[in-house]
Amino acid sequence: MRRSIPPRENEEFPVRQVIIIGSGPAGYTAAIYAARAQLEPLVIASSVQAGGELMNTTEVENFPGFPEGVMGPDLMTKMQEQAERFGTEVVFDDVVSVELAGDVKKVTLGNGDTHEARTVIVATGSAYRKLGLESEEQFSGFGVSWCATCDGFFFREKTIAVVGGGDSAMEEANFLTRFADKVYVIHRKDTLRASKIMQQRAFDNPKIEFLWNKEVAQIFGDQQVRGITIKDTVDGTETTMDLDGLFIAIGNDPRTHLVHGQLDLTDDGTIAVDGRSSRTSLPGVFAAGDVVDPHYRQAVTAAASGTVAALDAEHFLAAANDGELIAAAV
Numbered sequence: 386m387r388r389s390i391p392p393r394e395n396e397e398f399p400v401r402q403v404i405i406i407g408s409g410p411a412g413y414t415a416a417i418y419a420a421r422a423q424l425e426p427l428v429i430a431s432s433v434q435a436g437g438e439l440m441n442t443t444e445v446e447n448f449p450g451f452p453e454g455v456m457g458p459d460l461m462t463k464m465q466e467q468a469e470r471f472g473t474e475v476v477f478d479d480v481v482s483v484e485l486a487g488d489v490k491k492v493t494l495g496n497g498d499t500h501e502a503r504t505v506i507v508a509t510g511s512a513y514r515k516l517g518l519e520s521e522e523q524f525s526g527f528g529v530s531w532c533a534t535c536d537g538f539f540f541r542e543k544t545i546a547v548v549g550g551g552d553s554a555m556e557e558a559n560f561l562t563r564f565a566d567k568v569y570v571i572h573r574k575d576t577l578r579a580s581k582i583m584q585q586r587a588f589d590n591p592k593i594e595f596l597w598n599k600e601v602a603q604i605f606g607d608q609q610v611r612g613i614t615i616k617d618t619v620d621g622t623e624t625t626m627d628l629d630g631l632f633i634a635i636g637n638d639p640r641t642h643l644v645h646g647q648l649d650l651t652d653d654g655t656i657a658v659d660g661r662s663s664r665t666s667l668p669g670v671f672a673a674g675d676v677v678d679p680h681y682r683q684a685v686t687a688a689a690s691g692t693v694a695a696l697d698a699e700h701f702l703a704a705a706n707d708g709e710l711i712a713a714a715v
């Protein structure tokens with residue numbers, strides 16, 4: 386027999402229908418759908434990174450509905466407002482631990498509060514690996530990018546560089562030659578990690594030139610990137626070169642540390658979900674956005690994935706409620 390879960394009246398926080406961890410496009414879209422389904426979601430938005438990755442960029446030109454483009458932070462503010470309009474509660478704190486097994490899930494925040502819910506949607510995104518230079522942050526969205534699909538269009542007839550030696554670096558470099566006049570690939574070794582076919586495609590591309598045994602030591606410019614200093618990894622010598630943009634393609638890490646040991650992960654390090662659904666390895670726990678996506682990682686795909694998670698949570702709760710009614714009747 387299913388156990389009924391009433392609100393715990395004397396406790397500080399009621400047991401929620403749904404808690405959403407993360408406030409990027411996936412988290413806020415899940416919140417919009419859950420709120421409109423009367424589930425009164427609680428979004429734990431993060432203390433310093435609320436709004437997700439698009440807070441780090443300027444113009445977004447590929448999110449549908451904005452023919453003139455939209456600034457990343459403006460888009461995320463609109464998503465937040467849309468979620469709140471339907472009754473979403475947003476808390477600007479970080480989740481420090483979760484207990485996801487069982488009928489009631491526990492979510493503990495940095496301020497010590499523990500919230501409980503019957504379902505949890507994990508929408509914690511993923512982080513592009515960085516070079517670790519201060520100037521990288523300074524020029525993020527102003528010539529430094531981690532996403533050729535997102536930003537390649539801004540570099541028509543420009544000279545740019547891609548950092549990295551794996552498949553995604555080769556893919557980005559090839560893609561960027563559709564726009565740029567010249568694409569340098571900067572790699573710290575003299576051989577690539579990329580598959581042979583991806584390497585060959587890059588070698589055959591007349592717009593791509595490889596700079597072997599080099600790493601980026603500094604990025605400089607004014608409002609925009611104007612060039613970089615590169616350091617030879619063999620003899621340590623430094624040279625500067627003029628550039629209009631720098632794409633960093635050295636990897637991406639799904640933010641899964643909260644759920645390690647609780648949810649199954651894929652070989653790519655993303656949270657494993659069942660087919661096209663958002664169902665994870667634990668009942669009542671759903672995952673959406675870049676944290677489940679090793680390939681597409683776009684705002685609109687994350688938003689769509691948030692929709693799937695909210696609908697899956699809604700169906701799970703409806704089925705659980707039906708089970709409780711049937712159990713009460715027998």
Ligand SMILES: Cc1cc2nc3c(=O)[nH]c(=O)nc-3n(C[C@H](O)[C@H](O)[C@H](O)COP(=O)(O)OP(=O)(O)OC[C@H]3O[C@@H](n4cnc5c(N)ncnc54)[C@H](O)[C@@H]3O)c2cc1C
Binds near residue numbers: 478513688
């Ligand atoms: C510089 C840059 C520019 C981009 N430009 C474009 C573009 O032009 N077009 C496009 O379609 N895509 C673009 N992207 C990709 C796009 O931003 C992502 O695909 C999208 O944001 C993924 O959404 P998400 O909700 O899955 O994750 P995210 O946006 O990463 O959001 C995850 C959220 O979860 C929060 N979180 C993580 N851990 C915790 C925790 N423990 N507690 C509380 N909160 C937590 C994070 O702080 C963050 O707020 C860009 C990415 C970058 C980095």
